[in-house]
Amino acid sequence: MPEENVDKPYIVTCTAPVNIAVIKYWGKRDEDLILPINSSLSVTLHQDQLKTTTTVAISRSFKEDRLWLNGKEEDITHPRLQSCLREIRRLARKRRNDGDPESTGLSHKVHICSVNNFPTAAGLASSAAGFACLVYSLAQAFGVEGDLSGIARQGSGSACRSMHGGFVEWIMGSREDGKDSVAQQVEPESHWPELRILVLVASAKRKPIGSTSGMQTSVQTSLLLKHRAESVVPRRMDEMIQAVRRKDFSAFAELTMKDSNQFHATCLDTYPPIFYLNSVSQQVIHLVHRYNRHYGESRVAYSFDAGPNAVIFTLQQHVQEFVNVVQHFFPPDTNGEDFIKGLPVTHAVLSEEVRQAVSLEPMPKGINYIISTKAGPGPRVIDDPSQHLLSADGFPRKTL
C-alpha cells in the first residue's frame, strides 16, 4: 500500500482460476490447518471461461472488515476467512518488522468484494477460486510476497492449487504445523497446448452432501480411503507427473479416470455412503468408455468431483466429435444454440459408426450445457481501475 494514499481507500482487483483435480484430494489429517491425507494434482482451468474476481480495499476510515460475495454481504467471521486474513496480516507484520516500508496499513480494516463469472447453481466448486483470489488480492493490498499457497490452503484445501497456472501439485507435507503442505507448479499452461477441457454441467435434483462434512465422515469410516491415501496415491502421483511431463494423453486419461472412480468408491465405502455420481454421471462414464473402446485408445477422460458434473479431458483434434457425441446422447432442451459456452466448437453430424459404437439410450436434458475451455494461468492483478468491484469510497459499485 503506497504511503501517499492512506486517507482514501487503497484498492486492488485480482482474478483467480478454478482447478480440477486429476489425482483427488479427499480427507484431512488436520481439520484446522486443512492438511490432507494425500497429495493431489490438478489442472488449472482458463480464466477466460471460469474465474473469480475479487476487489480488496483498505482504509483507515473503515470501521470493520466487511465482505460481499456475488452482490450480497456475507458474514466475515467465518473461521476460514479469518484464517486467511490473519495469516496475510501476520506476514505483512513480519515484513514490516524486517524493515520493508511497503507493508503498512496493518491496523486498517478491509472491504472485500468478490464475484464469479459462472453461476453458483452450476455446481462448480467455487471455493477454490474464491479463496485463491481472496488470498492473492489481500497479499497485493498488504504488500505481501512469496508463496501464498499455504495460506490459500487454510481457506479451502484445493484453493492452494488455484494459486498456480497449468499443472499443479499439492504436496501433502509431513510437518504438524503444515508449513510444508503447499502447492507448486509441475508444468505451466503453455506446456500442453493441445489439451482441451469440457465441463459438462449436469442437471441434479438433489443437492449433494458438502465436501467438508463428506470427507470428515469418509476419514472416520472408510477403510478403503485409508488404504488409498497411504498405498495407492503416492505411486499415482509419480505416474501422473510423468504422464503430464511426457504429454502422454493415454496415460494421463487412464490415471484420471481411475482416480476419479477410486475417489467415488471411497465415498461409497463411507458410512452412511455418499453418492455424488447420479444417473447422468453414470451415462457419461459409459459413453466415454464406449467411445474410447470404439477407437481402441483413450481419447477422452472423465473426472467427477463432489457433484454430478463431468469434467472431460481430451485433445484438440477430438473435441468436435466428442461434443457431437455428447449432444447426441444428451439431447439439449433448446435447439442447442446455447449448449456450448466458452471456446468455440463447430457442429458436425455424428457418424453412424460412432453412434452405433456408443449406442446408449439418449437422456434428454441430462446435461444443461457444456463449458469448453483449456488449461490456463494462475491468479492475476487487474490493472484497469474500471474493473474494480468496489468504488473509490470502498463500497460495492451500484452496478453489482
Added chain:
Amino acid sequence: MPEENVDKPYIVTCTAPVNIAVIKYWGKRDEDLILPINSSLSVTLHQDQLKTTTTVAISRSFKEDRLWLNGKEEDITHPRLQSCLREIRRLARKRRNDGDPESTGLSHKVHICSVNNFPTAAGLASSAAGFACLVYSLAQAFGVEGDLSGIARQGSGSACRSMHGGFVEWIMGSREDGKDSVAQQVEPESHWPELRILVLVASAKRKPIGSTSGMQTSVQTSLLLKHRAESVVPRRMDEMIQAVRRKDFSAFAELTMKDSNQFHATCLDTYPPIFYLNSVSQQVIHLVHRYNRHYGESRVAYSFDAGPNAVIFTLQQHVQEFVNVVQHFFPPDTNGEDFIKGLPVTHAVLSEEVRQAVSLEPMPKGINYIISTKAGPGPRVIDDPSQHLLSADGFPRKTL
C-alpha cells in the same frame, strides 16, 4: 440308485434355496476351481418363497446327458455343469470301489430338469440355488453322501452356501486344489426366528454386467478389492459370525450395510467401472439410513448383489412399518394388492412423523414388488412322486 430299477429311469426330485451374502464374495483366485479371494457369509432364504426344483433321472436307456431349464432344453456341455457332473460321478465311483453297492448307474446317462418358482426376470441370482439343487439331486441319484459344497462351488461359487440352511460361512481355504474351500453352517435357521427378509425387486432399464466377468475385471484392476479381501474381510467375518451368534441385530445390520457398500465401492474402483446400484437402489439406501436415524438405531439393513434389487433385513416387529415406508416412497403401479408377495404383511397408515423423518421425493414404480421371507433350511428331497419334473420315461412332463 436301487438295483431293481435298472431298466426304467430312477428319478429323484430335490429343492434348494437362494442365499444372500451379508459378507460379500467378489473375486476368484482360481477361475476353474472357483476359489474365492475372501471368505463370505450368507443367509439362506426360505424355500416357501424362493427355490429351485430339480428332477434327475438316470437310465441305461438314455443316449446322452440332457438338461431342461425352466421348460427349455439347454446345452449341457457348459464347463461348469460338466464339472459338477464329473465330480459327482467321480465320488460315486470312489464309493463303489470302496465296496458300497448303492453307487451304481455310473455308466448311465442323466436327464436333468430344473425350474425356479420365481421369475428369472426378477434379477435374483438363480445360479446359486440352481447349482446347489443340481449337485444335491445328482448326489441323491448316484447315492453320494457327505459334504457336497465343494462340488456345488465348482458350478457357481455362491452355490456352495446354498447347500446349508440358516447362516452359512464359505471358508475361502488356502489349498491350491480347493479341497478346503467349503461352506459350513454357522447357525441353523431356527437360531434367529425374529429375523425377517424383504426382497425389493427394483425396476431396471439396463441389464447389468454379469458377475463372472465383472469380478474378473475387478480382480485384474481394482487396487481396493485386493486390500478389502486381504485386510478388511477377515476381521469382518469374525465380527459377523459373532453378531449372528449373539443375535445382535444392530451389529449385524451395520456390518451388512458396510459390506454391501464396500463391495459396490470395489466395483466402482474397477476399470472400466461397474455400476450395479441405480437411482432406485440409491433411494433405498437413503431411505434406510433416514429411517434408522429417526429411531436412533439400526432397525433395518440393506444389501445389494450384482443388480439393483435390495435385500432388506429387519426384525419381525419392524416389518409392517418399514413395508409401509417403502410403499409410500415407491408408490406401486397398481393399488398395491400384488405389491407384497410371500409372508403376509398387514397394511397400516404410515405415521406423519416417520414420513417426515424420511422425506424423500417418491419414486413411482421404482420397486415392482416385495418378496417377504425369512431364513430357511437347506436342500431337501421331495418324496412325493407327483412333484417330479420328469415323467416315468425320463422326459419333461407335458405340463411344463
